[in-house]
Amino acid sequence: MAERSLVELLEELIAIPSVNPDTTNDRSCSGELRIGEYVAAYLEARGFCIEWQDRETGRPNVIASFGPESAAARTLLLEAHLDTVGVDGMSRPPFKSVVENTRLYGRGACDDKGPMAAALHALRPPVLDALVSRGIRVVFVGAMGEEKGNIGAERLVERGFKADMALILEPTDLAIVHAHKGALWFEVEVRGRAGHGSDPARGVSAIAAMTEIIRFLGSETDEAAARTSNPVLGKPTLNIGSIHGGASVNIVPDRCVIEVDRRLLPEEDGSLLIEQTQAKLDQMKRVGQTTGHEIRIIKMGMPFHTASDSALVAGLSAACTACGLRPKTEGAAWYSDAGALSKVCPEIVVFGPGSIRQAHTVDEYIELEELERGSKILELFLGKI
Numbered sequence: 001m002a003e004r005s006l007v008e009l010l011e012e013l014i015a016i017p018s019v020n021p022d023t024t025n026d027r028s029c030s031g032e033l034r035i036g037e038y039v040a041a042y043l044e045a046r047g048f049c050i051e052w053q054d055r056e057t058g059r060p061n062v063i064a065s066f067g068p069e070s071a072a073a074r075t076l077l078l079e080a081h082l083d084t085v086g087v088d089g090m091s092r093p094p095f096k097s098v099v100e101n102t103r104l105y106g107r108g109a110c111d112d113k114g115p116m117a118a119a120l121h122a123l124r125p126p127v128l129d130a131l132v133s134r135g136i137r138v139v140f141v142g143a144m145g146e147e148k149g150n151i152g153a154e155r156l157v158e159r160g161f162k163a164d165m166a167l168i169l170e171p172t173d174l175a176i177v178h179a180h181k182g183a184l185w186f187e188v189e190v191r192g193r194a195g196h197g198s199d200p201a202r203g204v205s206a207i208a209a210m211t212e213i214i215r216f217l218g219s220e221t222d223e224a225a226a227r228t229s230n231p232v233l234g235k236p237t238l239n240i241g242s243i244h245g246g247a248s249v250n251i252v253p254d255r256c257v258i259e260v261d262r263r264l265l266p267e268e269d270g271s272l273l274i275e276q277t278q279a280k281l282d283q284m285k286r287v288g289q290t291t292g293h294e295i296r297i298i299k300m301g302m303p304f305h306t307a308s309d310s311a312l313v314a315g316l317s318a319a320c321t322a323c324g325l326r327p328k329t330e331g332a333a334w335y336s337d338a339g340a341l342s343k344v345c346p347e348i349v350v351f352g353p354g355s356i357r358q359a360h361t362v363d364e365y366i367e368l369e370e371l372e373r374g375s376k377i378l379e380l381f382l383g384k385i
């Protein structure tokens, strides 16, 4: 492949549609295979060894490695997700980059093709030589399925992948995000017994039972907030995102379902909350407040917290300073692949050009100056880590 500029590289990435299939019905623009092939070819031309995970499914992870294989080598992971959200209602052509004034518009411009381009472009031969000379093996992973459940990162973990340090490329406005909360999403279903609304004592109201469960979850979160607080992330939170139950005003409802979004601090254990909720439901059934129940886990996303004085944060901070940017370290309220990968990597941060406020919008863009600066910071960081 001929050497291309950073902007050309981003334009080419945007021109390859890679909408997450769970966010669109249009098969012509969905799936991660084609963009995975592009990333693989780009890195193969720079001397990386390419492996695929689940290529035959059309929704692969591409895993590209460069550098020493020895046990003594340290592994640095750079990870960017290949998928984007859907393109309905976009104000400009989604797959044809448009540059207006200081910005480049297109689906994925900031989430996540801008940060991905910044990192790919930074992996130039002198940088790769510097990494090898310090005994560092660099692995670039283009991950599928981030936008709906972080599936690609989870599969990478299941494959037994491990790294000593990881940099997850996402639009953070060039802030070094060294912690985010976990996201525990689950559904609770309670069942009762239908009866006539004029004689509710003959039925068992699933809605009445659910109000008790909602109170239980609320006090559990209040107690956790009183007990735990994280200097970077603040307090744990609870959102009951949906509730469905009942058929008619004059019928005792026999079923009610809620969806729960509980954001966890690194100090918390999501499975303990599930056990406690299960125990509460069992007890309510024993005393006849329900006739049955079920908990379904939608997602158990791990929190992570890398120390702000770790080598990874220090290295990135120094690179920011060298590029004339005051380093900013912060925690984030949103969730990313860093949660899943923190299980197999002790030091992990999220970093990249572009703003999370522009991600998923109808006029997604990236500031070109920030894109260039992000790539320069990554190049300096990789040259020195």
Ligand SMILES: [Zn+2]
Residues within 6 Å of the ligand: 081, 111, 112, 146, 170, 171, 359
């Ligand atoms: Zn993203």
